[in-house]
Amino acid sequence: GAGVSQSPRYKVAKRGQDVALRCDPISGHVSLFWYQQALGQGPEFLTYFQNEAQLDKSGLPSDRFFAERPEGSVSTLKIQRTQQEDSAVYLCASSLELGAEAFFGQGTRLTVV
């Protein structure tokens, strides 16, 4: 596709529910990043993939958060047993390689009620 695509755009989850957020990066982009953005703040790094390898997951806030990119293209961020503090916008970005210009998707706004 022409840009990074994320789905769904909006997700409302009941506390305790599991959610899965999808990211379709730009075709051919090796690097893929996930970020969490709270209202009025800059994005905070969650995890980084180089192709299918998850090279850095130091930003994942707890073991309820899990990300995968099994074929080196589409990535899924899964949050188990959602809590209210998980409410945020989740942004995905891709770049041709590490250090190249990063392109962001529109984000998924998650609201946990």
Next chain:
Amino acid sequence: KQEVTQIPAALSVPEGENLVLNCSFTDSAIYNLQWFRQDPGKGLTSLLLIQSSQREQTSGRLNASLDKSSGRSTLYIAASQPGDSATYLCAVRRTGGFKTIFGAGTRLFVKA
């Protein structure tokens, strides 16, 4: 630990004014620095990417400079327009790492 600060947090200017947004970072061992704009409810749009070996980058009315030794970058916007109203974010990637650290952003409002 890398910290990125953006000043001012918010700025309101009349149309046509030239303006400067500031970004400072605490660790000078950076690989690159990128400026983004974010419109309400939208993702981030890349504006300029400066590699650590570069001093500045220009695109149209935008010019970004980088001074690693002082831990500063500036984004200069010439002849501002109402369509420039958005939040501007700077992001720094450390040498040898994967993590990109963002500032909290500067909210810019250009009055017609």
